[in-house]
Amino acid sequence: MANNKDIFKKIISHAKEYGFIFQSSEIYDGLSAVYDYGQYGVELKNNIKDYWWKSMVQYHENIVGVDAAIFMHPTVWKASGHTDAFNDPMIDNKDSKKRYRADVLVEDHIVKIEAKIQKEVTKAAKRFGEAFDEQQFLSTNKRVLDYKVKIEDIKTRLYPAMDENNLDDIKNLIEELGIVCPLSGSRNWTDVRQFDLMFSTNIGSLSEEASRIYLRPETAQGIFVNFLNIQKTGRMKIPFGIAQIGKAFRNEIVARQFIFRMREFEQMEMQFFVRPGEELKWFEYWKEQRMKWHLGMGIPENKYKFHKHEKLAHYANAAFDIEFEFPIGFKELEGIHSRTDFDLSSHQKFSGKKIQYYDPDLKDSYVPCVVETSIGLDRTFLAVFSHAFTEEKLEDGSERVVMKLPPFLAPIKAAVLPLVKKDGLPEKALEIFNSLKYDYMCYYEEKDSIGKRYRRQDAIGTPYCITVDHQTIEDNTVTIRERDTMKQDRIDIGKISGIVAERLKNMNLY
Numbered sequence: 001m002a003n004n005k006d007i008f009k010k011i012i013s014h015a016k017e018y019g020f021i022f023q024s025s026e027i028y029d030g031l032s033a034v035y036d037y038g039q040y041g042v043e044l045k046n047n048i049k050d051y052w053w054k055s056m057v058q059y060h061e062n063i064v065g066v067d068a069a070i071f072m073h074p075t076v077w078k079a080s081g082h083t084d085a086f087n088d089p090m091i092d093n094k095d096s097k098k099r100y101r102a103d104v105l106v107e108d109h110i111v112k113i114e115a116k117i118q119k120e121v122t123k124a125a126k127r128f129g130e131a132f133d134e135q136q137f138l139s140t141n142k143r144v145l146d147y148k149v150k151i152e153d154i155k156t157r158l159y160p161a162m163d164e165n166n167l168d169d170i171k172n173l174i175e176e177l178g179i180v181c182p183l184s185g186s187r188n189w190t191d192v193r194q195f196d197l198m199f200s201t202n203i204g205s206l207s208e209e210a211s212r213i214y215l216r217p218e219t220a221q222g223i224f225v226n227f228l229n230i231q232k233t234g235r236m237k238i239p240f241g242i243a244q245i246g247k248a249f250r251n252e253i254v255a256r257q258f259i260f261r262m263r264e265f266e267q268m269e270m271q272f273f274v275r276p277g278e279e280l281k282w283f284e285y286w287k288e289q290r291m292k293w294h295l296g297m298g299i300p301e302n303k304y305k306f307h308k309h310e311k312l313a314h315y316a317n318a319a320f321d322i323e324f325e326f327p328i329g330f331k332e333l334e335g336i337h338s339r340t341d342f343d344l345s346s347h348q349k350f351s352g353k354k355i356q357y358y359d360p361d362l363k364d365s366y367v368p369c370v371v372e373t374s375i376g377l378d379r380t381f382l383a384v385f386s387h388a389f390t391e392e393k394l395e396d397g398s399e400r401v402v403m404k405l406p407p408f409l410a411p412i413k414a415a416v417l418p419l420v421k422k423d424g425l426p427e428k429a430l431e432i433f434n435s436l437k438y439d440y441m442c443y444y445e446e447k448d449s450i451g452k453r454y455r456r457q458d459a460i461g462t463p464y465c466i467t468v469d470h471q472t473i474e475d476n477t478v479t480i481r482e483r484d485t486m487k488q489d490r491i492d493i494g495k496i497s498g499i500v501a502e503r504l505k506n507m508n509l510y
C-alpha cells in the first residue's frame, strides 16, 4: 500500500498534469512556495470562494463584505503588533543545510511523546479488553504520567521563552531534548534567530525608511480600519460581521509543503463585532457554524478536529483551530479567535480617532469585541483536492484516477462530447453545449476516443459526461454518464439541465 508521502506526491503531480496548480515561474525553475492556479484550479478555487462568500454574506442579514487594498498605511502594522512581533524563531541544521522553525521542532517533539501515550493506551486496551477504562488508565498509569510530566515541563519552558523572546533558551531546550534534524539525523544546530515574516517595499519614488510599506500579512486589518466606514454607511447594528477574501503575504521560513504553506496565499476572514462580555458566547456559536460549513462539503467528520490553543496570541482570550487530516497529517486549516477589543482599541490609540459604537439598546458607547473566523483558501483547496483524489481498480482490471469532488465545487459540471467527429454529431453537441453554458460551466471536446475523454473528465472531477451519438440525430436523446458510478443512461436532451441541477442542489447551505 502506498504511504501518505507517496500519495501526497501523486496529488501534487496530478494537480500539475491536469491544469490545477503550477509552480510559479516554472520556466525559470520556479519560485519557492509560490504557486499559480491553472485552468481547472482557478474554477475550483472560485467555487470554494463562492461557497464561503454565500454562506457568510448572502445567508446572513447582518454580515456584509469588503475588499480592502493590500497596501496599507505602515502605522496599521504598528497598531496591530506586527511590526514588533510578527516573526518566528528559526534554526538551521549545519549538516542538511535545512532551516526549521525552532518552536515547531519542539512542538513536533511533544507530538512524538503524545504518540507514545497513545501507544500505551492501545496496548492496555488490548490487554484489559472490555474492562478497560481509558480515563482511569490515563490518570493512574505510571509511564503515562511520566510522559505527561515531560510534556508539561517542555511547555513551561517553551512558551515563556517564546513570549520573552529568549532565543538562547529555545536553543538550549532543543539541545537538552536531543532533537535531531529529520533529514540529516544530526544535532549540529546553529543558534536560534528571529526571522521577520513581513515583506516590505517602498511606495512612491523615495527609497527611504519613511516610504517603507508592507504587503499585508493578514486580511483582518483591512476590516478593522474600515469598521466605522461600514458600520455608519451600512447602518449596521451590533452584532454584525464584515467578510473579506484576499491575498496575504508571509515570508515563511519553512516552505516545502506545496500549497499548505505559501509565501503568497489567500485568506477568507470574517470579523464579527459584538458587545463586550458577549464574545465568548459568539465564539462558541462561530466554532460550531464553521465546522458545519466544512461538513457541508460532504467530507466525513473524522477528517476534522478542533485544536485548542494553549498559548494565546497577545490579542486573544480564546482560540481554536479547525484541523484537517491532510496527507501530511492533521494540520491547521482555519483559526477561530476571540480577539477581544484589542484591534479596534489599538487603532483608536494609534490613529487618535474615536472608534466606538453607540448601542441604542444599552444607550451607551463602547469599543466592540471581535470574534474572527480566518480560513486559508489554498489550504481549503488542498483539503478538498486531496480528499477527492481517488485511485480505482475497475472490474475489467483497468485503473482510473477520479476526483470525487463535491459536484457544486467541480470545475466543470458537464462535458459535452460528440461520439465521432463527423455525421453532424459535433454540430448537435455544440448546440447542447450552447444551451447549457449560461447556467453551468461546461466543456466541449471532440478529440480522442470516447473512453479517453471520459477518463480525462474523471481526472478533473466532472460529475456528468453527455455523449451525442447517431441515435441523437434520430430521436433527440443522449447518453449521460455519472462520474462516480460510471453508469450511463439514455435521456431526452430536454432533461439534461434538470439532472445536472438536481445534483448541484446537494450542496448544504451554511
Ligand code: ATP
Pocket (backbone or CB within 6 Å): 218, 250, 252, 259, 260, 261, 262, 263, 265, 266, 267, 332, 333, 334, 335, 374, 375, 376, 377, 378, 379
Ligand atoms: P500556521 O500556524 O500554520 O503558520 P497561522 O496560525 O499563522 O498558521 P493564521 O494567522 O491564523 O495562521 O491565519 C489563518 C489561516 O490562514 C490559517 O488557518 C491558514 O489556513 C491560512 N494560512 C496562514 N499562513 C498560510 C500560508 N503560509 N500559506 C497558506 N495558508 C496560510
